[in-house]
Amino acid sequence: MAKKVTKKKKQTDRILSEGILLTDGFDTPREGTLSNLLVRAFFLFAIVAGSLGGMLSAFHISYAKWAFFLTALLAALYCASLYVSVWWENIGYVLLFILAMYTGLSLRTYISSGFYGILNDISASASLFFASDAQVNYVEQVENRFLTISVAMCYFALIGCTIANGLISRKSKYFAVSVPALFFLLVPIYLEHEPAAGYVILFCAGILTVYIHRQNRYACHKPNAKTLQKAGKKHILSGNFSGSAAVSALLTVTILCTITAALAGLFYPKEGAFPKKTQSAVKLKSMDTMENFYLLGVMGLINFYPSTGGLKSGRLGGVSSVRLDYETDLKLEFVPYTYDRIYLKSFTGAEYLPYENRWSIDDRTAYVESWKHDTADRLEAAFRSGAEGYAKGVLKITNVAAMTGVYLPYYSKASGVMIRPGTDTTYPFFPLLERIPEGSADPLVSGLWLDVPEENREAVAAFCKEAGLSGSPEEIVTKLRSYFQAEFPYTLSPGATPRRKDFINYFLTTKRKGYCAHYASSAVLILRYMGIPARYAEGYAVDAVEIAEDARRTEANVSDYYEGASLLPQSSVVSYDVPDASAHAWVEIYDENLGWYPVEVTPSRTDTEENQNSIWSLFASLFRSGEYPHLADIDTEDNNANPGNVIMDALQSSTSGIVFVLMLALLTAPVWLAVRRAIAWYRYRHASLNEKLLIRYRRMLRKVERKCRRHRHSDAGGGQSSLKPDMHQNADDKELRELKNFEEQAAWLSKHNVITQENLLRRLSWEEPSVLPHLSKFPIQQEKAQLEFLIHTLNEAAFSSRDISLEAFEEACRIMNDAAH
């Protein structure tokens, strides 16, 4: 029988219709039911066991599976049960935290040892996959690996369930859970180890069930007053939790996953699904990075000096991949005089510090010797004497975006002039053309130029033997260059040098690919080993061909920049922008007659290498497949046959890329506007009369605001808006407008019988987005009665659960149209 209700109206009570109140009890999900608890526990168990267990099954790591499953199941049940009641949730989390802390501390030796055991197994697989001899190996403190890994897995199951519980039990954040969970499966898949089918099924069933819950807005959360108010405004009565429906959905998904996996295994077995040798181009490209990550951790992913062409004052090994931006670093003004490469030296490395992976010039003698100008002095003397074949030039260098440093051309007497970005300087120099000046260079005082560190001797000696270096210095340099060209391919993405590895040793023995810094550094030690004094140099190198193609003539007088002999027939002063791609490292060797002179040992780079760095190539490579092993270059001859390459060809040009992006933006803008319009139209069409009126009201307000703004602009300079007098038509309106907040306005309207008390109370208790705060912007050009009618109708539309009448809607629209116009 019906019972008389005497209790006060609760905040969660909802007015269903006039005089019909829905009390609470309907919207509260029965969170404590057993089926609910089991479903939630399954989510947690399936995701945690599927991902962690799947990873270990892929690497064939043996551990006590029953203990892992049992722990995961108990942890999942415990975590799920936390939502039975609020007090248990509060206490339960604290207990869980204490348990996790206590277990972690008391079993830390076993857990860390087990963790290292897992890492060592993964590292062994990674080492095999990357064909790298640098295997990461952690010391396991406890010998019983089976035990330690079992303990570690149980502990991880506990932690995993706790973390996952926070994400999925309340709001079913499947994405936040699936991404980290998928990572555990991704690691073995990347290393070509497939998890066992059972774990995959478990994982898929767990994630899909959470996904289904989320998509059906079936997140297991207890509605609060705000949620109920929101639902109430949308006239939604959410049904209570049905544990058996959730279990049914769960079973459906699990059965489907099992059947599909079984069918997949039957018709498309794991073995021979696809040839293992085939790898996607994206994966191939990522392998260097992943190898760096595997060897160096997160630091391996960081490029330390990417904007300087991979060079930074003799520091080596910090660059995994050089990304060139082709922006101007230096600007040169000079008269071209030779077909040879022009070097601008900014750093000279005297002593190589093995394992620190850098060149040093700390020794004072070496520093003095590295900047000696004896050859320049002889060249100047020869030029001053008026002998043929000698010249004097001036090079004006402007530092646009290069590092602060000395960018000195060869055979210049100036030294130590630091050029900061945005400044310029002028270097006089005496070019070495065909004739070597008479006399000999100052003998070397320091023996540093022949020093090969003990740590590098073995690798260097092995290389010299392997390359068969012998003969005169010129012959050795030629052989060395040829050997590098043949056996050590040039690349801008050599990967960073692993920790605890020497840069030169790693390059010569393991990596065997690199860019100029690798070749120059190694060549210096090789030449020193062969008895040739050598040193490392960094700076910019500009080819004559590039100057001929890209340099611009200037109006400057040639005689101001160059005097004397030249190897070029006609000369004029040119301006040339040196890009970051011209950053270079080279070798200087000492000749008794000539002194220090530059020697090139770096193999020539290929265009393919540069193109691979563009984002378009990465995009296009999605459609391409490459071949394993990863050292194989992408076959450039088949470009035309591959649709992915066609796309890449079309996009790789930066100009066409920019045009494409611009066109895309131009096309997207109207489409976006059209979509927004369409959505607005659709919403308006399917809205109730109340919602329609509010939409019209907001539109009208926007229109009025725009008009007012235009009026203000047009009347700027003292003119008063034509709307303004109307807005203060009578004292009452003015009074209303001066009330700033909603409560005051509502009280005023209530006092003047514009808004009913019931609606007012409903508004105050619901805290809905108010229509009334906009009232201060409303231009009152209408009669007061019309305004009152409009406000009343708007209030009805906003706060009443009943639809306003069509007549009222039309009348309100008419008033608003009048107001807007």
Next chain:
Amino acid sequence: MHRIDRKKTRRNKIPANLEGKNKKVHISVLHLTAFLLVYLSVALLFLIFRGYTFLVMWMILTALLPCSFCMAWQLADRVEGNIFPETEIARPGDAVELTVSVHNSSYFATLRSTWLLHIGNSFYETYDEHKLILAIPPRQTRPFPMHLVLNDLGRIVFTCHTYSVSDLLGIFTICSDCDMESCLYILPRPENSVRTSLPEAHSGVAELSEHSRKGNDHSEISDIRTYHTGDRLKDIHWKLSAKNRELMVKERVSLSGSEHVLLFDLPRQKTDAERLLTEGYQQIRQLLDTHLTFRLLVWNQRHFSFDIHSVGCLADLDHAYCQIYCTSLPSRSSDLLHQYMRNCYPQLETYLCITLKEEAVQLEIWSNG
């Protein structure tokens, strides 16, 4: 042949009243986009990593979409709903449990079915539409109780003619028709504090006088039927009998005798009507305690006549109120009630009228002159 039989068997499982439901499919673009994103992500992972695991995941997702749709399609056919309040009559302020019961005869479940529920007071013509979202478990009848507190008098109607079933992925919504309807009457709460006496009852004014005119006993002809043994001779319609060559009898409804005629002059405003109905209920109840009987007359604009309810006890009064609520208030009120009374009952000299006068509910005797 065997296949046909199996199909027939399967069909027979569907309740007869559910067969041939008119179904429509709606697609949620948002959910479809979300699913496609997941689907494409897995496909992309497979393309990049060429892992067998991703292939299996991709196949699972591929199979899930059609399976999910088929299940929802089947389920939409096999769902039946019912709505019923715990009692048919309640008093203002009472808490009443309204139960929406959903029966699912299939083995499939849905986590989201939407029932378009119309709740309102048919007497005051106030209706609101609500979406009732329920999960439907397989092979079960699930009651979903709602606790309502009813404050206004009238006839509360609960109807649902459309429901939709979402598939597991939330992409497809299968809409179907249903026929769920129930009502609940809210009658005034009896109070003992009110004391009412019939105005001038002691003087005999309330006793309706009857003219001793021939053929006039203050009754109305309500129907004409064939003669049965025991009918009064004066009720025979001689002209019609002659025409039909069969004895026809006029069936009469008496307006007089020992019963008082009581007119409800319902005002148009809800609050006024509510007050009149509540206080009128108390007054009639008091009068009934004195063993008086009434003929309750309430105007019905739709039929353009008065609805007559014979009230001899409290149960009759409740029944009469229920009947009053069946027609909306605007159709119950009229400014020309007295004129209609004169036209409909010209022989009636006086009658009782419950009306709202000077902001008070009053029981008056009105002359029908």
